[in-house]
Structure formats: C-alpha cells, structure tokens
Amino acid sequence: VLGPMAAVDASGSDGKGQGVETSVTYYRLEEVAKRNSSKEIWLVIHGRVYDVTRFLNEHPGGEEVLLEQAGADASESFEDVGHSSDAREMLKQYYIGDVHPNDLKPEGGGKLLDILDFPHRRRHSLRFLVSLLHVGKQILLRRPCWSLEAYTRGSGN
C-alpha cells in the first residue's frame, strides 16, 4: 500500500476509482507497456499515465505517432513537437494515474524536475549555453584593457 501521497482525484467520472475517492492510482511501467496496440493505448508523459485509446482518431498529429509511442514514455516526443497549452490542457481528459514511484526514472534533469513537469527545460538550458559561449567569445576576442598600446593600434590610423 502506498503512502498518503494522494492529492489528485484519479477516480474520474467512470466510477472506476480504486479505494478512496481522492487517491492516485499507480501503474507499473510493466502494466503500461501491455497497452501498446490500437485496441488500447496508454502513454506516459512526465510521470503520468494517459489512456489515449479514444483520442487516436482525434489527435491532430495523427494516430501514427501515438501508435509509435504506445505503452512507452512519450515525454520527449511530446515536448519535441512543442505542443500548445491547449494540447497540455487536453492531457487531463486522458489522465488515469501516475507511474509507480519505484518506476520513476530521472529524465535527463533528474527526478525533481521530472515531477515538477517543467516543459521548457531543454530550451532554457540551450539558451543558457549559447549565452555562455557568447560571453566566452567576447572575453577571448577582447583586447586587454590595460594595454593602451594595443587599444590605439586597434582603433585605426
């Protein structure tokens, strides 16, 4: 039995919630992996499990891409597409539970960021790297400010 981590009502409107009304249903990755056919498709996105079976025909990006990720962790491909906030909002409709804590694996940035669901992590760190390179370049190419000689030589005539 899992601890009192319950915060989200995972029972939904279909009344299939197990146990208490306000509790999270946890799924092992092993169980998720079985739902990998067009009859039943589950996906993991940022530690949450989604049943996208009824979404197959409705996905604006086509069913092919969903089938490719069926039963697996689709976090990266979901982010790579740069889904709109509308798309993120839609996720809620298909949420059925969380990945079992023992199966949560760090996603590049590590567990904490993974759980915090920080979608633009990658883009931000890339921007940071680019500005670091920029600063480095400026330092390397700069004439030393203590050398007046170098400075006047550089400024023409």
Ligand code: HEM
């Ligand atoms: C439950 C999960 C998903 C939902 C609710 C969802 C929703 C959407 C929505 C609403 C769009 C329209 C564009 C937008 O609003 O961003 C879209 C486009 C798209 N999605 Fe998803 N999506 C999901 C999962 C995925 C996954 C796992 C992939 C990739 C493997 C994917 C690939 C795409 C692609 C390629 C497009 C097409 C973009 C275009 O044609 O411009 N989607 N999706």
